[in-house]
Amino acid sequence: MRFRRIVYGAAGVAGLVVVLEVVSRTGLVDDTALPPASTVLREAGRLAVDQDFLVDVGATLKAWAGGLLLSVLVAVPLGVLLGSVPVLNTASRALVELCRPIPSVALIPLATIAFSTVVQQKMALIFYACLWPILVNTLYALRDVDPVAKESLRSFGFGTPAVLWRVSLPSAAPFIATGVRIAASVALIVVISTELVAGGDDGVGLYLNETQAGGGRNDLLLAGACWAGALGLVANAGLIWLERIAFRWQSARSEGVA
Amino acid sequence: MSALRLGRGLIERVWLVAVAVAAWEIVTRRVGETYFPPPSTIVKALREQWFSGPASALFLSDKALDDFSASLAHLFVGWAAAGVAGVALGAAIGRSRVLHDLLDPVLQFLRAVPPPTLVPFFIMVFHIGATMQIVTIAFGVVWPVLLNTSDGVRGVDALQLETARVFGVGRFRRLFQVILPAAAPKIFAGLRVALSFALILMVISELVGSTEGIGSELIGAQRAFELPRMWAGIVMLGILGFLFNALFMLLERRLLRWHAGAKRLAG
Amino acid sequence: MLQITGLTHSYSDGHVAIDSLDLTVADGELLSIVGPSGCGKSTLLRCIAGLIRPTGGRITLNGAAVDGVPDDLAVVFQDYSRSLFPWLTVRDNVALPLRRRGKSRAERRAAAQEALESVGLPDAGRKYPWQLSGGMQQRVSIARALAYRPSLLLMDEPFGSVDAQTREDLEDLVLQVHRAEKMTILLVTHDIDESVYVGDRVVVLNRSPARVHADLPVTLSADRDQIETRGLPEFVRLRAEVGRLVRGGARIPGAVPAGAAGGILKSDIRHQKGVGPDTMADSESGGTRPTR
CATH class of the missing domain: 1.20.5 (Single alpha-helices involved in coiled-coils or other helix-helix interfaces)
Incomplete structure (x- = not known):
């Protein structure tokens, strides 16, 4: 089954490349608008060893990882605090529901004037964008913790912190991790958007901006997009892999039930 | 009491x-x-900006009608196009194992491309304007719909399909009365994610390349350093996001009443 | 008339579910098919329904070879909660298949209502299936089959998921329907009591691969009563006999019946090598369900 999927998947990728190549080469689509796939792939290959582009990727990744980490460090403890104090839990829900719908990219103009360096702007925007999915998932996860597990621990004389540490957090963790994964993909959107709008010194968005301004070669733009897609894919796969390692017990348990 | x-x-x-x-x-x-004006100032700016119109137009000013209609038209056309295309392609991919195995890696890659990355490319191809914005939105939000639909369609209970076959429910009816309703909870989840992404992409496309709409108003206010006006734009986008989500949930709850009911009783 | 000759089905993993099975069912007959679980009963039923194409043999229904789902055939599945569509009301569930019969909307609704009345659910039409109890849901799927007016009704362990009291009510419903509609009914079950109580004739299958192990007529009067009939010496005798056949078939295939079977038995045992009871039950459902 696995073999079949790999063969078919490879065939699908090859097929898409061929189709794109053909429609471009035969002039079915204007080849300046949609360059042949081989040209795009060649440029993507060149970018992989281009020092400037690698610096751009590095800057984007750094802001992405930094902002994400910052929001995890704030959102999870905040979620735990709000989730375990009922009064705060009820009250904070309205505040969250008011702030969450504001699209983070709408804050780009604010961030560009409120923060002096582009790195700060990016991190602040990522932080805001990632805060909500992680916070909301933490709150919901803590609410859904099995009360029997909590009570049984309490009946053995454990206090609130022990219950939190030994029952609530471990059983909420997989759900929180899902929130982090959602946040990570939103963060990538936000960081590239910020770079496109606000500029700065380095970044994938900046590379795209400069390419567009400098004559606008579509093959270079698409080559950049390919790498952005690859980054997204790797980031997502990496987080799933981490989740699998961290929560092996969880999947074992849920499979046991099913 | x-x-x-x-x-x-x-x-x-x-x-x-x-x-x-x-x-x-x-x-x-x-x-x-200066950067964070008091809420009362923001509300005042909001009223001056968009809500100074007559009561007959729900207090919307002419400017509000212009700005909102441009922004919202792009958003909904893009979202609806992505919804139709995503459900159609997703259903086809979900029904055919060959198609699924062929296209899965390609689709996973396309979904992973952060949509703003393609904005410069779309500007080059379609130039700045409505088409570029609609394409940006549609291309960016089609993936959650498509992948959720294909997932939902593949997960349709085999017994439900067998029942439909035994009772002679034809191909067309089987798709519209059995397969799509069974996949509807997943499809709706995809459409909801797509709607919130569509709002983000609408803002981005207006920030980068537009002369009309709420986003361009926002960046204009920032350049003129009129911070209350800029904040009014932010708050307005927040209100829109809130309204879209609420309306969509309302619609979903109505259409998927059976799902909630069946799940509640099963649990 | 349903005629099955030399029916053989093996799944792609090599597991043989049915091995040259012969069976004839006369018009208007109510035949119980009983066998140990995992013996290939469901595969047999799915072959007759045209849901899976058997790898060998022939099935004809009223003279025509079964190739795809026959027009005048209906199935009542065990798992009513999955075979009724939760997004349709009870009435729409019953009426959905009737489109194929070329009826108008009003006619379909009337037919659905009539079928619901005949199973004792005159007021359930506007409700959703999940708002009804398990027994009522199974009544709805029987109503759906009746409204379809099939000449052959297949029932796949129809009462396996309801409580004992409901089960008896539903058994009586099947008898009543059979008497009123005069259709041919094939009832697959693993319950020995039920097979005797409901059937005109009981066919016992032996364990996988399925083959007819014994075929005995039920010599009870057509009027049956849950308490009276089950107390009759004839019922007790039949039940004991079927029980012995099923158990015998389960442990050592063909231990009790006709001497002719002896020669084939050794090949049966060879077929089973390396296929434990668990994997058999698995591959039986695995053949009809897409792998995920």
Whole structure:
């Protein structure tokens, strides 16, 4: 089954490349608008060893990882605090529901004037964008913790912190991790958007901006997009892999039930 | 008695919001902060900007009608196009194992491309304007719909399909009365994610390349350093996001009433 | 008339579910098919329904070879909660298949209502299936089959998921329907009591691969009563006999019946090598369900 999927998947990728190549080469689509796939792939290959582009990727990744980490460090403890104090839990829900719908990219103009360096702007925007999915998932996860597990621990004389540490957090963790994964993909959107709008010194968005301004070669733009897609894919796969390692017990348990 | 309890419940819910707004108001007034104008100033700017119209037009001013209609038209056309295409392609991919195995890696890659990355490319191809914005939105939000539909369609219970076959439900009816309804909970989840992404992409496309709409208003206010006006834009986008989500949930709850009911009773 | 000759089905993993099975069912007959679980009963039923194409043999229904789902055939599945569509009301569930019968909307609704009345659910039409109890849901799927007016009704362990009291009510419903509609009914079950109580004739299958192990007529009067009939010496005798056949078939295939079977038995045992009871039950459902 696995073999079949790999063969078919490879065939699908090859097929898409061929189709794109053909429609471009035969002039079915204007080849300046949609360059042949081989040209795009060649440029993507060149970018992989281009020092400037690698610096751009590095800057984007750094802001992405930094902002994400910052929001995890704030959102999870905040979620735990709000989730375990009922009064705060009820009250904070309205505040969250008011702030969450504001699209983070709408804050780009604010961030560009409120923060002096582009790195700060990016991190602040990522932080805001990632805060909500992680916070909301933490709150919901803590609410859904099995009360029997909590009570049984309490009946053995454990206090609130022990219950939190030994029952609530471990059983909420997989759900929180899902929130982090959602946040990570939103963060990538936000960081590239910020770079496109606000500029700065380095970044994938900046590379795209400069390419567009400098004559606008579509093959270079698409080559950049390919790498952005690859980054997204790797980031997502990496987080799933981490989740699998961290929560092996969880999947074992849920499979046991099913 | 119940009115009292209702009032208490309301207070328990909103006190923190009230405290936050009041603190913001007081602190910013004291300090004379420019970047974060007090909420009362923002509300005033919001009213001047978009809500100074006659009551007959729900207080919307002419400018509001212009800005909103441009932004919202792009958003909904893009979202709807992505929805139709995503459901159609997703259903085809979900029904055919060959198609699924062929296209899965390609689709996973396309979904992973952060949509703003393609904005410069779309600007080059379609030039700045409505087409570029609609394409950006549609291309960016089609993936969650497509992948969720294909997932939902593949997960349709084999017994439901067998039942449809035994009772001679034809191909067409089988798709519209069995397969798509069975996949509907997943399809709707995809459409909801797509709607919130569509709002983000609408803003981005307006920030980068547009002369009309709420986003371009936002960036214009920032360039003119009129911060209350800029904040009004941010708040307006927040209100829109909130309204879209609420309306969509309402629609979903109506259309998927059977799903909630069946799940509740099963659990 | 349903005629099955030399029916053989093996799944792609090599597991043989049915091995040259012969069976004839006369018009208007109510035939119980009983066998140990995992013996290939469901595979047999799915072959007759045209849901899976058997790898060998022939099935004809009223003279025509079964190739795809026959027009005048209906199935009542065990798992009513999955075979009724939760997004349709009870009435729409019953009326959905009737489109194929070329009826108008009003006619379909009337037919659905009539079928619901005949199973004792005159007021359930506007409700959703999940708002009804398990037994009522199974009544709805029987109503759906009746409204379809099939000449052959297949029932796949129809009462396996309801409580004992409901089960008896539903058994009586099947008898009543059979008497009123005069259709041919094939009832697959693993319950020995039920097979005797409901059937005109009981066919016992032996364990996988399925083959007819014994075929005995039920010599009870057509009027049956849950308490009276089950107390009759004839019922007790039949039940004991079927029980012995099923158990015998389960442990050592063909231990009790006709001497002719002896020669084939050794090949049966060879077929089973390396296929434990668990994997058999698995591959039986695995053949009809897409792998995920």
